[in-house]
Amino acid sequence: MTSTDSGQPRRSLLAGIVGLGAAAALPTAAAQAAPAPAEAARPGRYPLNWPDPEPYGRADARRDLWPREDNSFVLRLELRPRDEELGRVWIRDTYVNCFVIDGRPVYVATGTTNAPGRDGPTPWNDGIFVWVSSSIEGPWTLVDTTGIRPGAEKGKVWSPEFVGENGPGRTVVAPWQEYWHDDRFGKRGNVWAPELHYVRGKWYIVACTGDHSRKVGSFMLVSEGGVEGPYRLIEGNLDKPFGDSITGGPDFIEPGAYFHIDGGLYAEGQDAWLVLHNDLYARFRDDMEDIVPTTNLPKFQQKPYSPEPYLEGAHVFKYEGKYYLVQAAWDWKSDNLDGTTRHAYANHGSRRRQYQYDAVVAVADAFEGPYSERWTAGVGAGHNNFFTDHHGRPWATFFRNPAAGYWDDPAREADAAVPGVVQLEWTGPAGNRLYVKRRDLGRTVGG
Template structure:
């Protein structure tokens, strides 16, 4: 395993950020905003910003950073990765890469623990796309022959005394969606195999699947588009039909990604990633309406895209895992699609990566794994500026 030093330079990062920002028409930062309704956000609120002390954990192109503490004293990290030398995973991925660390500072690569060619079954088949797309959302060249994997998460389930990985495939001839893998050795390094319910195709027909284990050992599958279902006791599949979470919606429903649930202070915390937008009146909000929404505030898709501001961590809480959940609140600006975990000392952290899709938010690094120190205020989580990764 190759040692990866957390202090290594992030070569070319300034150029990447500059390129993402070059197309902006308005480079002036927004002024402080008085929030007047549910769905609005003060994007300049100092308590919601990523602390300046946050730096990449190591230099590797990665999205959707996920970190959790295993049963062996190691922290395990994974996320969306591309092929060697590529800065996109839109069309191709090697599979699932894993890193580990004893202290969150010094990370070692465990390599590809689930390889499309070596370990996949139905997932290994290529999908021939007919969308005529030749570049991804960041103008990186892509092929129409696609075999990729997004947003993997590694979970040590105490009730199973084993490691499980949940991941998603956006395009596959056997169906698109999320699936769950089980370690055949009880070790994080695997090898991994499909659970019975996704032996021939996805367990769930959408991306960004997740798992949550409750205090009593009950495990739930959390699905994209606000869905959840209890898993069977042997983790072979779902024990009930998918149910819709009871949430407090905005006036217009935005596109929401990266659903993740964790528990703290006996409450369930539903974490989701939502884009904020600059509205026509200069305010910022999560609900301008998607391009296919007839009530959208930007009829022209180009105007809609040009006013995208930040990819945020938004949370709601509940006393019951199915809900009802509270009004959503913004936890961190610009750190969307992440997870929360507690370290060995009992401190809370949130992961991040820096979404490279062009927007109005200035950032010092993109598509690199990082963690943000967090603190609780009542039942809510916000960045902790008094603490950093030493």
């Protein structure tokens, strides 16, 4: 989720850049492929909207909507000792942003990572890591936390391990976020999908406790220093995640312990909102210590598929005066009666199988909506965030989901779970769509 906080036009505040295949893709080549700011802003020349597959709910699987070597690249994040054998950082739910502070861009990166010696983030991982840079091309270094925790692992800004830092009037790790054990899984407790934001002169992290936690849901941390922390838990999450418990999640989650996941932050001017999955949002209190209490959390006005699939990673991004609601959906591949292949986000066809974890987007004139019909903005780019670089150019992150589908193939394992960034293109004030930057399909005058 993206936010603003300097009084400057939004286009000058946020960040991004590009690569497909592997970490070998050159950032310099990707930067040369990006349009110059003057050209990108020139009125009257925009790429076309693509006609959507019909009926509504079909997925657009065209190769031009994939992150490719000509429109994306994988960030070279500083390695931790656990990364040395793989040779790169293993990461999911990649998040990248940039904030202009004291006139200079500060780029940040984070995501879901694994603990040493583990091949994924379940049933436990060891917290949230943050990388920083003055440029999207890098060098990307782990944020310096050594002044806060001398001798501890550099770059780790929050972890259930930090429970010992709790003190009177200051909670870093709540009881429901601590590690715990059971006979079925052993050690349990994890944190997923963190986002980093700079709002009203303070750094915030919004993240989610994973399915193996005592309570599963979204929470927010606030820094008492700089981007490196130290962070503490806000007042509204001392006893539970945001919102109320709901039905859902795997069968090993205890009844009443599942809340709305994938929380993120959207800020504009002096206002800030929490955005959750299941179409929900909530306004933050002025002090940002909790959401404004309400009987039922409000819902975005949007056009669901029929049937509506399970959606994740919801966030709102503002660009050129419009609000873009971005969500992640699985493209299910199945067989039509005539033997052709069908791609759909809500699919109950024969022999259906997961194909790609896509980013689907809708646009509106207001934060709450009503939002347009959704379209496929990026194939395999689900559970990402949209942002703009300090030149005003839009980008998105991707990570190539190794949980299922295309990137679950053992032959592609080396290229999955990566910190990727891909260029976006805007179809102008008439089209008002954002897509992964497609190949040169021609331009249309006047949008």
